[in-house]
Amino acid sequence: MSKLSVTKRGDFVKMCIWRGDASGGSFVDYKIPVSETQTVLDAVTWVQRNVEPGLSYRFACRVGMCGSCAMMVNGRPRWTCRTHVSKVIKNNQIRLEPLRNLPVIKDLVCDLSDFFAKWLKANGRFVPTATREHPVKKISPLSRQRQAANAAIECINCAVCYAACDAVEQYPNYLGPAALNRAWTLVNDVRDDGKRERLRAITADGGCQCCHSQHGCASHCPNELNPARSIAGLKQVAVTAIFKGEV
Amino acid sequence: MIRPHQKQPLWLAFAVHRMSGIGLALFLPAHFYILGTVMKDTRPLDTFLHWSELPLVRVAETGLVFLLAVHCFGGLRLLALEFLPWTPYQKTLAALAASLALFVAVSFLLNGI
Numbered sequence: 001m002s003k004l005s006v007t008k009r010g011d012f013v014k015m016c017i018w019r020g021d022a023s024g025g026s027f028v029d030y031k032i033p034v035s036e037t038q039t040v041l042d043a044v045t046w047v048q049r050n051v052e053p054g055l056s057y058r059f060a061c062r063v064g065m066c067g068s069c070a071m072m073v074n075g076r077p078r079w080t081c082r083t084h085v086s087k088v089i090k091n092n093q094i095r096l097e098p099l100r101n102l103p104v105i106k107d108l109v110c111d112l113s114d115f116f117a118k119w120l121k122a123n124g125r126f127v128p129t130a131t132r133e134h135p136v137k138k139i140s141p142l143s144r145q146r147q148a149a150n151a152a153i154e155c156i157n158c159a160v161c162y163a164a165c166d167a168v169e170q171y172p173n174y175l176g177p178a179a180l181n182r183a184w185t186l187v188n189d190v191r192d193d194g195k196r197e198r199l200r201a202i203t204a205d206g207g208c209q210c211c212h213s214q215h216g217c218a219s220h221c222p223n224e225l226n227p228a229r230s231i232a233g234l235k236q237v238a239v240t241a242i243f244k245g246e247v
Numbered sequence: 248m249i250r251p252h253q254k255q256p257l258w259l260a261f262a263v264h265r266m267s268g269i270g271l272a273l274f275l276p277a278h279f280y281i282l283g284t285v286m287k288d289t290r291p292l293d294t295f296l297h298w299s300e301l302p303l304v305r306v307a308e309t310g311l312v313f314l315l316a317v318h319c320f321g322g323l324r325l326l327a328l329e330f331l332p333w334t335p336y337q338k339t340l341a342a343l344a345a346s347l348a349l350f351v352a353v354s355f356l357l358n359g360i
């Protein structure tokens with residue numbers, strides 16, 4: 001399929017954008033002139049500047065750093081700022097929706113309050129063991145624990161994995177891949193003092209046991225993180241703790 | 248319908264595991280009931296075993312063997328994924344589980360011919 005042929009300068013592409021709010025909505029079609037290196041975010045911006053000033057969407061950095069521009073692009077969650085139109089176009093059109101598994105506020109903007117509340121619920125907060133008066137603790141980057149934490153640390157809270165997870169869809173209380181991935185980095189952080197509480201949080205209602213290892217998170221995370229792997233690690237820690245009678 | 252975000256091999260592995268699990272759960276009560284009839288009288292089981300020689304029934308049974316095998320190997324794969332050190336070739340393992348299950352089921356079918 002010659003996907004690229006439709007994105008020459010002077011061509012047009014059809015964007016079906018979901019418009020509406022919490023009470024409901026529908027798709028509206030827009031015809032957009034395309035250029036070669038245009039991203040999906042560029043196309044949305046073009047609609048807002050030229051056709052529909054009332055169109056709501058979020059972005060900030062435009063370079064895959066802030067995690068605010070994620071949307072469903074042709075049914076898959078993606079960072080729109082790092083997705084070229086030419087890459088995702090299908091039958092000369094692109095379908096845009098707000099992220100799955102989150103309540104819509106308006107158009108392409110959803111409410112991430114639940115998503116962030118779950119980070120706190122998973123005890124995703126670092127609990128320090130030292131103060132600024134203490135000397136800096138030396139931690140070998142080669143230690144097994146630090147390597148496990150490092151492999152999962154580069155998360156930018158974009159909720160792409162959360163939108164790709166069917167377990168969240170089926171059980172809305174489930175903490176989800178991002179929050180549990182964060183918890184895993186802290187389980188492996190030797191400076192952290194919140195391990196007991198966190199263990200309780202990740203084995204409580206909605207904890208790591210809700211994950212069915214479908215790997216939707218891992219196959220969609222734009223940072224190529226693997227929350228499924230982190231959650232498998234949590235399951236091991238949880239089962240060990242249960243046998244030891246710690247939870 | 249499989250939605251776009253589900254189009255990846257390990258989601259398919261999940262779907263197969265759930266459907267085979269449900270299939271087995273539906274089949275097992277019938278299985279135990281038939282076996283249980285022997286406690287009173289062996290004739291119904293003999294009639295049933297005779298009936299199960301029919302080719303069509305044999306093919307249906309192969310389906311059940313496949314369900315059990317695919318669920319068993321798939322389940323072992325999940326347990327390995329979750330409780331053994333992580334390996335980067337999860338999709339290969341899923342494919343291996345499916346092919347082992349197919350092998351077992353086809354062996355069962357051929358064995359009866």
Ligand code: HEM
Binds near residue numbers: 213267315
């Ligand atoms: C032969 C050995 C078996 C193994 C190794 C095995 C393993 C597993 C595992 C690891 C799961 C969890 C899957 C997940 O987290 O999504 C599971 C789920 C399940 N199993 Fe089995 N199982 C076996 C036999 C059976 C049998 C005989 C039945 C039928 C009664 C059965 C019915 C189910 C059902 C209904 C589920 C739930 C599926 C889901 O949540 O998606 N299993 N099995």
Ligand code: SF4
Binds near residue numbers: 164165212
């Ligand atoms: S592996 Fe677990 S957390 Fe990741 S998408 Fe699947 S069910 Fe959700």
Ligand code: SF4
Binds near residue numbers: 161222225
């Ligand atoms: S794990 Fe990946 S997809 Fe999930 S929130 Fe973090 S960066 Fe986004």
Ligand code: FES
Binds near residue numbers: 061063
């Ligand atoms: S705009 Fe910041 S990640 Fe896309």
